[in-house]
Amino acid sequence: MTTASQDTSGQHTPGNAVPGENPRHRSAEEIGRTEAGPRPLPPLGLTRAVPLPDVEEHTLDSGLRVLVAHRPGVPMVELRLRVPFAGDEPEHSAVSELLSSTLLTGTTSRDRVGIDDEMAAVGADLGVSVDPERLQIGGHGLAEGLPDLLSVLADVITSATYPDAEVARERDRLIERISVARSQPRTIAREALQRKRFGDHPITREMPTGDDVAAVTADQIRALHAAALVPRGSILTLVGDIDTAAAIAQVEKALGGWTSDVAARELSPPPAISPGDLQLVHRPGSVQSQLRLSAPALRRHDPRYAALQLANLVFGGYFSSRLMENIREDKGYTYGAHSGVEFVPGGAVLGVETDVASDVTAAALLETRYELGRLTAVPPTEAEVEAARSYAVGSLLISLDSQGGLASSLSALAADGLGIDWLRAHPARLEAVTTEQVAEVALEFFAPSAFTGVVVGDADVIGAGARALGGITGP
Incomplete structure (x- = not known):
């Protein structure tokens, strides 16, 4: 049996129980503070580059x-x-x-x-x-x-x-x-x-x-x-x-024996998204609602794609985003909210999604629209952009660090007419994006008027509140 450990001075080391005693456990807030105030976070180290093969x-x-x-x-x-x-x-x-x-x-x-x-x-x-x-x-x-x-x-x-x-x-x-x-x-x-x-x-x-x-x-x-x-x-x-x-x-x-006289059939590009009212989809008896908003986005080929990627992260692309801070951390409407870019033949679309309880559907939709508008009216700060940039570069390098991650990335890029050189250059593109460039794409692509989408839930419960916000059609 393991007993409480001691250091060389004979004192019990912190965190180890002493038989017969009932030590008071420190809270996370107490651990994170000193007599001089909060413990400072160490600075982020340099991002380690992942060497990519030819x-x-x-x-x-x-x-x-x-x-x-x-x-x-x-x-x-x-x-x-x-x-x-x-x-x-x-x-x-x-x-x-x-x-x-x-x-x-x-x-x-x-x-x-x-x-x-x-x-x-x-x-x-x-x-x-x-x-x-x-x-x-x-x-x-x-x-x-x-x-x-x-x-x-x-x-x-x-x-x-x-x-x-x-x-x-x-x-x-x-x-x-x-x-x-x-x-x-x-x-x-x-x-x-x-x-x-x-x-x-x-x-x-x-x-x-x-x-x-x-x-x-x-x-x-x-x-x-x-x-x-x-x-x-x-x-x-x-x-x-x-x-x-x-x-x-x-x-x-x-x-070599796998042959054919015809080519594999590519999916034709879908129609461009038209901004407009959200559609209310009735799901009788549902105790939750699903909010799904969408707008046009940029392909990887576009020189503004890196700026759009950072703007998306600031808005809702990772845990420290504005949308998560608002409707999860502050309001407690949901366990999670997310936004991201989805690639389709010949283009790309933005998506925003969250699931909430029926009784806060209208409030969550209001806050989602508010955060979209705030991103255009109150552009991302330099600190927000830097945090998003660190996350974007780090997550990209982590995704490429395994054989499977690299294989999947190469396959997807090849289908889109890109290759390993695009991957090699993308961290530098992310590093080069300015806060002003992020603000410019936020204004163009995250305006609430650019979106359409659906709200799925019990229309008898959520309909009146959602319709009161305007921009809702359906039962």
Whole structure:
């Protein structure tokens, strides 16, 4: 048993209990103060730069674009295959969701168990996800097992069979997951927001209905695979403790047989957001409301993007933002509020979101609009900009410090026509932004009149208060 420790002078060290005594624990405020006043915080140290590797790029004859980066440290490799996967057909969302759920359930030479066993043998795994813009296959494994990982990848994208029994099983599971998801307030709010800002554009079809999934057949999945899962226009990204030239040769050997005469289908740009009234969406019996506001933003390519990024952080992009200080710390309306930039084909949009109790919905909306207006009328101070800058640079470098983070960033940037040079230069761009430049983009992009959005909640409870604020339409 451990007893109270003593220092060399024979006195009990602070914080250790003495048998038989009942010491008074100091509060956090007492710990943070001295007789001379509050303990000063130490100055922030210099931000440590994360060295970024060179990226070797090669395009196969099939049109598949391959990006490979040597990132040692751990003997692993990260893989990201991004395939543009848009479709206008009403059933496309349901078929593509079921395709992503069953792609790894069997090929002409491997069944589901065989795929899992082969991946486990090299410490690897693969997963599939899909949205209105892309299908992505991602995974990782031991670096020495890259040929095996690529072999399984090539097998599933060239000869997946979608066994009827597996499709039926996954179809039932997907319907159940959709049923649960569609009962969640955040899902309801997201779908309402997408319709409000983008109308009936295919980008809004992020989740199919259970009835649509129930109607999907294995033959439809196989037909979509043959037509849409193609290499031309797709991007394969590898990051890890690998030799770049050898990795490209391994990709060429494994995926050289993946060919098609057509290019993968890119999602068309959605319509620009039109500012206007918020739409009140009735959710009977809800005890909470979801506030979702949105406005146009800037792409990464724009020279003002770094200033917009800092303005967003000051407003609501991290815990020390104005919005969080107001509606969480001061008013206690919510546990969290957030704003951020979301990238869409050909553009970007700002989003502001928070969930609050029904009885403070109008008050929270009022304060959110107030903070938007205050950011334009009372520009960020130099101290606010410096704090946001430190957070932006630090969080970017942390996100790139792992193989997986770098692989995901490279894949997303490549799809947007950017590369490793943009990442290398971005910390310097953030450092160069002036407080005046942040104020300029705040005035242009955070004006309350630039926004539209939705308020989801029980209209019988929140409707009168919300309508009294103006700028609200709906039941």
